Amino acid sequence: MLQRFAYRLNLALEPWFPEQRLFLKSDTATRFVRLRPLTQAMGLMLGTLAMGWMMVASALLIVDMLGQANSRDQVASQTEVFAQRLEALSADRDLRVAEAAGAQSRFNLALDQVSAMQERLLAAETRLRELQTGIDVIQNTLRRTIRERDTARAEAQTAQAALAAGGSGSPVTQAEDLARTLDLMSEALTSAARDRDTMLTEVAEAEAKTAEVAKAKAEVEARNAIIFAKLEEALTVSVEPLEKMFTAAGLNPDDLISAVRSGYSGQGGPLVPIKLSTMGLSGSPDETRANAILATLDTLNTYRMAAFKVPLGLPLKTSFRLTSGFGGRNDPINGRHKMHEGQDLAGDYGDPIYATADGTVTYAGWENGYGRLVKISHAFGIETRYGHLSDIGVKVGQKVSRGEKIGDMGNSGRSTGTHLHYEVRLSGTAVNPMTFIRAARDVF
Structure with missing residues (x-):
């Protein structure tokens, strides 16, 4: 069956692939190899397939080489862009460090100003208390003088009544006693009036100074509020990016702060809160805001130390x-996934x-x-x-x-x-x- 099919196939291919014979001659004999039409057709087909495969493989290789060249160009371009980005980040980092140093300097200057203003405020309040004490003393003295004046008036009226009733002694002696008594009372009343006028003047001056001190205190408090607001804003802008950075790196900011503070042994140490209890200002709004700013600044300083200890x-x-x-x-050497x-x-x-x-x-x-x-x-x-x-x-x-x-x-x-x-x-x-x-x- 197969032989008949092959015979018919050879007959069909005979017009295009006539039978060929290859003669192989040696010194002793001559042999030949018969190439039937089917054999020639199969050889041509295999050769054509091999040639087509070579052309397709060559095309794929050329396309791959061109793709690799483009990929290298893209990688080079991306590398250049990444390097530029790194330079920009480095410049931005230096700017941030300079801004932090400037904020630190401004905070120290503002803290000195706040300290000086608080000292002036304390001195003004001390002076106010002294003036209030002086006013109390003047008022007490004035009340005592008024009482003494009323007593002298009562005694004068009593003496006049006695004279009118015709008391004992000669009229000349009684007149002399009355004259001396009136002179003493007049001098006492004149002295009391002078003291009263002097005390009223001192009271007016003390009230004016008290108003000036209260105005100066209000101005100091207003300036303190502005300074505190600027410091709080600057510290918030400085601390928030650091917290986000550590959080993005998978580190807990609170744990970092605790670890840095527990192991910190350099000069300076953490900032100590302000305490004004001995000055009568403990718990004041300024003290509370100042302590909050110091705590935030201490956190900023702790973050700065932590940033150098973390590989960022x-x-x-x-x-x-x-x-x-x-x-x-896939491992580049053995190809295994790992x-x-x-x-x-x-x-x-x-x-x-x-x-x-x-x-x-x-x-x-x-x-x-x-x-x-x-x-x-x-x-x-x-x-x-x-x-x-x-x-x-x-x-x-x-x-x-x-x-x-x-x-x-x-x-x-x-x-x-x-x-x-x-x-x-x-x-x-x-x-x-x-x-x-x-x-x-x-x-x-």
């Missing part, structure tokens, strides 16, 4: 591009690598997979790792500051190209480093 910066200052990110991926616990940043061989926060070097050497590796322990249970380095510039136990160089970019260990493998770990668990980098963009 970038480990590179040169141009780079982001390659493999944090999360699951967890990538850091962020890869590709750059030039030998680019300097910098610490992203203050800390202590806990490891500096070779480790399988990482190659040359540096581990830095930071506050709040945070650790950063810098892998595949070409050179290590720090030692175990060394204290490093944020922005301090710790090594150079390389290709050591299990790596397919020059790059930095950057990790951030919280309490030993790897987290996405880009969370910390993005959180600092709006502040630094």
